[in-house]
Amino acid sequence: MKIIIIILTLLTLTLNSSVYAKEGKCKAFDIKCKINTFTAETKDYQKKKYDEAKAKNPINKIRKKIGK
Numbered sequence: 302m303k304i305i306i307i308i309l310t311l312l313t314l315t316l317n318s319s320v321y322a323k324e325g326k327c328k329a330f331d332i333k334c335k336i337n338t339f340t341a342e343t344k345d346y347q348k349k350k351y352d353e354a355k356a357k358n359p360i361n362k363i364r365k366k367i368g369k
Contacts, residue, residue: 327334 327338
């Protein structure tokens, strides 16, 4: 019985210490916080890449020249 308690305690401690969020503001098992952080990072990344692709598009450059 003591061995089972010791093993469970060690497993609990190792699992808690090995699970860290990318940022310090999320707790170890705070799924909602982690999902919100992940979606925010994904949206920012997609917006950045979309703007880069839009700037590289030669059609937009031609439209700007024609519009002037």
